[in-house]
Amino acid sequence: MNGGPDLPSHASSSYPFDEKRHRSHPSAWTRPIYLAIPGVHTRRLRVPVPNVSLHHLRMGRRRRGPFIVLLCLVAFVCVILFSRGGSRGWSETVKEYTTGEPSTLVFRREDLQRIWKWEIASGHYPSRATIPKQIGLKSPPTNPALPHRPRRIKPLSNFQPPAGVDVDMETLGAGPKRVYLDIQSLPPNVAYPPRPVPGSVADMDEILRHCDFSDGKYVRDCLEVLRIGGGLDNGDRLRKGDLDDMKYIYKEKADKAVASAHDQDDGDDDDLGALQHPLGTEVDDLDPEAGLTKKRGADWESHMSLPAPLTHRPAASLPTPCDPENPRVFHMFWTGPFTDKPYSALLSFLYTQNTGIHHARWPADSEVCRPQFWLWINPGPAAAVPNPSAVRDMYKQLKMNPWAAPFLHPRFKDVIHFKLWNTTEQLDGIPEIKDEWRAMEETLFNSGGHVIKVKKPEAKPASTANSTNSEGGETTDDDDMLNRLGSKSSSSYDRMSVILSDMARFVLCHRFGGIYLDADTIFLRDWEELWGWKGAFAYRWSRLPDYNTAVLRMNKGSALGSFLFRTALRNGLDFHPMTVSKYTADAHVEGLLLRLPDALFDSAWLNTENYQRDRPPQPYFTEFADFFDTPAQNSAAPQALGVGGFFRGAYSYHFHNFWWKPFDPTRNWPDLGPRFKSGEDVARAALAKEKKENDQAIPPHQHLSDAAEDEEEEVLAEEPDKRDLDWSTVLKRTFEAYIRGERPNMYGEWIHW
Structure with missing residues (x-):
């Protein structure tokens, strides 16, 4: 263009590694090439190769020696990368090269398949999630913990994956039907939530659908599903559209519907399947452990010995409420x-x-x-x-x-x-x-x-042993x-x-x-x-x-x-x-x-690490210490809401250590009523003794008189509470009130002494 800036003498390239390629000097002994790493789309492996230009072929004798040494070195590296080396192939080497973490695996694919099949056959996989393709199963295992569904005949299409392609595999449901429960208190008994139905089951697939952090789900929304689906909102339930999507608890019917023989296909327990090798060759023909990364320097474990799989039985079909295989x-x-x-x-x-x-x-006839x-x-x-x-x-x-x-x-x-x-x-x-x-x-x-x-x-004498x-x-x-x-x-x-x-x-x-x-x-x-x-x-x-x-x-x-x-x-x-x-x-x-999801057991964790603070759950903790020392701006909640306002819906709360912080600083002793008064007196006396020992460090002129000390010890237990009690204190005193018989438990049941 007239009057415009000069254009560069070379055209820009869209190839991502072109700039590095141009930087290599034409007379260098090597030049880099960049190879795609299987399974890692954001990185490439830089491999130096000999720069075999005519210029190097015409070199003198004095320069041929280093060139030959370099060629031998490159050949050695290639042999290491591409050789099988026992069972370590190209993909295994690349994996450790890119992650920097050595593998811990010591089991062959055959044993991993047997582990999966044993757990599924025992009813320990009541999930619709697929089995990873790396396990290499050729046919879907029968799953007695999933409802039976007749095998569907797939419609014809223009594309069918070739045999042996590595794909995640579903299990074949062959178990009893599931009935999802609408759990809630019925009027007029709505002051407390109902106990869970004996023998009910939480559908973890549904919980993950609502609560998985990897899918961008919020702890607050997860707790709402856990609370409503579990019937914990009792009389506080508000009208909020269709709540069927929040049902995650089911019961298995006793009349187990088992798939017919022609619908089941257990496959061969010793079948290793056929994974697709990164270089395009099937595993069966090359290496049965291809795609698995064995622990460096370790031998494979010997053939694993497993007992016969357990028998999955719905709770309704058990002779007693407790399953001996599931204590x-x-x-x-x-x-x-x-x-x-x-x-x-x-x-x-x-x-x-x-x-x-x-x-x-x-009760002798209890279903619980x-x-x-x-x-x-x-x-x-x-x-x-x-x-x-x-x-x-x-x-x-x-x-x-x-x-x-x-x-x-x-x-x-x-x-x-x-x-x-x-x-x-x-x-x-x-x-x-x-x-x-x-x-x-x-x-x-x-x-x-x-x-x-x-x-x-x-061994040392008792008098000198340290x-x-x-x-x-x-x-x-x-x-x-x-x-x-x-x-x-x-x-x-x-x-x-x-x-x-x-x-x-x-x-x-x-x-x-x-x-x-x-x-x-x-x-x-x-x-x-x-x-x-x-x-x-x-x-x-x-x-x-x-x-x-x-x-x-x-x-x-x-x-x-x-x-x-x-x-x-x-x-x-x-x-x-x-x-x-x-x-x-x-x-x-x-x-x-x-x-x-940690929302079930550790609902504050993401907030303490600065995640999801735009929509935090109740209570809002920015650090775990807030449980013991509730910030002033949030300190009205513990006494006003009580246990019912503490991560309602979660199954438990993990306060992450703080062993040295008392739950109840002003009443740091068991407070369980007259039945346990002697233990309470011991704890109070220990506190008084500790305080007296601490006072010995005070200068003599600052000591109280003996009468004043006795009076102080008497009122030690009556130290006034904080105006706003912390969450830890409210929870401890709530539990103690139940044992004292002053209030029912969270389900409205009174302790019977």
């Missing part, structure tokens, strides 16, 4: 002196679950499966070995502890049980690792790859990491017990079945329909697509449990939730350990 046991693990944290967890259990303490005695709470006590430091009289000592300490003693009352003997934790005994009770875990005894405390070494102390530190040396620090008993503050965190509890939850669920909960958990509603869903689950780690195992459900002796323990054994017995997430992702078995 209703809540597990919790605790180390150190009993405090107000497990105390409040147990009270919330009694306040919400159908324990039957509102009856004079448990009565849940139990097993509190596992580790009496000493996490690395200590229990003494022979540990059980007797444990009960002696529980009786003397004012926070624990109330639960030894005969009224609770059928639903609350204290159990002694013994690490050696528990690990020996896991068949998958009992013969091998002792080789890792010194590195047993492994969390996310961070190992705390514990060496056995040498504790042993993580390096095997002596220490006189009673608060050393290996000797801590609970977390007394944020700076003296009992990390050893936390690591041990990461393992304990999997041990307990695999040995005994049931649901594990962390001790910083408060029950908010009946879990009946969660028990009805027989699959394994944990919940999501806030915004990340990983597990948080603060709530963990697993079936006793399951194929999934066997997979997890064998995989963990080959990876340092690491049970950190992030590591477990890696185990399941590498093996493509995440569907067998369902990752539920």
Whole structure:
């Protein structure tokens, strides 16, 4: 153009790597090429190749030596990338190159298929979600936990996928029909919500549809669905269009409709299927493990031995309300002196679950499966070995502890049980690792790859024996990491017990079945329909697509449990939730350990990490400490709304540690009425003694007179409350009022003494 700026001498290219290509000097020994990475569309792999121009072919003898060495180096790299190398192919190498995380997988595809088929056949996969294509099943397994639907004949079309194409596969429903329930209180009994229907089941597919953070769902909307579908809005329900879409609880009909033989196609258990290899060759002809990334330097696990699958039976067809293959046991693990944290967890259990303490005695004809709470006590430091009289000592300490003693009352003997934790005994009770875990005894405390070494102390006379530190040396620090008993503050965190509890939850669920909960958990509603869903689950780690195992459900002796323990054994017995997430992702078995939305158990988590603050749930916590120290601008809610206004719809609340923060600072003792007055007096006396010891640091001229001190001790328990009570205080006092007989539980039932 006349008068315009000069145009560049070369035309711009739309090829994304053209600029780098032009930068390579024509006389360079190599030039880069960029290869597409299978499954990664946003990156390409830069590979240097010899620049075999005529200029280099005409080079002199002196320059041929380095060129030949370079060619050999490039050839060696290509051999490493493209060789099979045992079972590690191109896609496996590329995966580790791009993610930077080595694989944890030690199971062949054949065993992964058997794990999936076992769990499905046992009724542990009542989901419409598909099986990942990497498992390589050729035919859909029959699923007894899904309603039977006759196989549909697909209409002819111009395109049919060729045989052996790797696609996600659905299971074939062959189970009983589902009836979705409209649960709500009926007039005039609308003051409290109804108990869940015995034998009902939560449809996790529906919950995910309404609550999945990955799909942009809000915690607030999820809680509304959980609240309305579960009938927790009782007389407060407002007219709001068609609410059928919020039904997520169903019952299975007793008259099971089983698919006919010609409708079922179980396939061959030993059929490896036919995955499509990244280079275009079928797996059957090349490598049965193609597409799987084996743990580097490890051998494949030997053929997995599994028992016969369990038989899925609807609750209505069971001879008794409780399914022996699905025990209703809540597990919790605790180390150190009993405090107000497990105390409040147990009270919330009694306040919400159908324990039957509102009856004079448990009805013989009850249709309800009565849940139990097993509190596992580790009496000493996490690395200590229990003494022979540990059980007797444990009960002696529980009786003397004012926070624990109330639960030894005969009224609770059928639903609350204290159990002694013994690490050696528990690990020996896991068949998958009992013969091998002792080789890792010194590195047993492994969390996310961070190992705390514990060496056995040498035998010494009692007068000179000291504790042993993580390096095997002596220490006189009673608060050393290996000797801590609970977390007394944020700076003296009992990390050893936390690591041990990461393992304990999997041990307990695999040995005994049931649901594990962390001790910083408060029950908010009946879990009946969660028990009805027989699959394994944990919940999501806030915004990340990983597990948080603060709530963990697993079936006793399951194929999934066997997979997890064998995989963990080959990876340092690491049970950190992030590591477990890696185990399941590498093996493509995440569907067998369902990752539920954290709205169900941890409704404040996303808000505390600055997510969804445009539409937060009630209450609105910007940090977990708000539970114990509710901000002034939100402090009217706890007393005005009570428990019913605390994340209504969620099954539980996880307050994330804060072991050192009392639930009720001005009444930091059990307040359960005349039946438990002696324990209350002990707790008050301990507080008075602690205050007196603290006062000894005050200069003498500032001390009160003896009469004034006595008067202060008398009124210590009567210290005035805060004007606005915090959420933690309101919840604790609500649970205590139920035990005292001053109010009913959340379902309108009064405790029967």
